[in-house]
Amino acid sequence: MKNLLIISSTKNTNLDLSYEIKKYLDNFSDGEISVLSLEEYDLPLYTPTLEEKFKQNNSFPDTIERVKKILINSRAIIWCSPEYNGGISPIVTNTIAWISRATEDWREAFKDKKILICSSSGGNGKNFIKGFRIQLDYLGSNVSEDYIIRTKKNGGDKDNFEQILTKFYEQLNN
Numbered sequence: 094m095k096n097l098l099i100i101s102s103t104k105n106t107n108l109d110l111s112y113e114i115k116k117y118l119d120n121f122s123d124g125e126i127s128v129l130s131l132e133e134y135d136l137p138l139y140t141p142t143l144e145e146k147f148k149q150n151n152s153f154p155d156t157i158e159r160v161k162k163i164l165i166n167s168r169a170i171i172w173c174s175p176e177y178n179g180g181i182s183p184i185v186t187n188t189i190a191w192i193s194r195a196t197e198d199w200r201e202a203f204k205d206k207k208i209l210i211c212s213s214s215g216g217n218g219k220n221f222i223k224g225f226r227i228q229l230d231y232l233g234s235n236v237s238e239d240y241i242i243r244t245k246k247n248g249g250d251k252d253n254f255e256q257i258l259t260k261f262y263e264q265l266n267n
């Protein structure tokens with residue numbers, strides 16, 4: 094299995110969760126597992142006007158191109174993200190908007206890709222999981238039925254965490 098990408102949408106507990114996942118999967122990995130911390134890229138806010146400006150200059154900013162390349166080159170994704178206001182956080186929506194506009198086929202970075210959704214959220218994060226699954230389905234991804242949720246109250250069930258990751262990882266080799 095090559096190029097498993099773990100995305101952390103935010104920099105605190107979701108980034109911690111991302112590295113915890115990497116640490117666990119590194120134990121039996123035969124390929125490259127990397128963590129992409131989206132906040133580090135500080136992408137501009139998507140607006141059609143700004144996109145038009147970039148197109149007139151015949152180029153998107155380097156940060157968008159870099160995130161695009163990383164996403165396209167990944168074979169599978171584990172995406173860790175908080176729930177915001179019962180839904181998807183703006184950094185995720187913004188990233189997907191840019192990537193869908195910076196690729197020739199708007200679904201290129203997501204289509205047919207196996208994705209596991211994870212969340213470290215204040216509450217139970219289930220609305221985010223539900224909403225993000227709908228969006229990723231629309232983008233053609235193959236979203237796992239399983240998910241990992243961390244909350245302030247619940248530090249997470251270790252056995253469940255390991256079982257879900259092992260199952261997801263093993264499916265990638267099929």
Ligand SMILES: Cc1cc2nc3c(=O)[nH]c(=O)nc-3n(C[C@H](O)[C@H](O)[C@H](O)COP(=O)(O)O)c2cc1C
Pocket residue numbers: 103104105106107108174175176177178179180213214215216217218
């Ligand atoms: C604008 C905003 C809205 C939020 N809405 C929710 C929510 O609807 N449900 C929830 O469980 N947590 C909500 N939270 C809490 C975040 O999910 C929580 O702080 C999470 O740990 C943030 O991830 P991070 O630690 O990686 O930054 C919200 C936080 C912010 C800033």
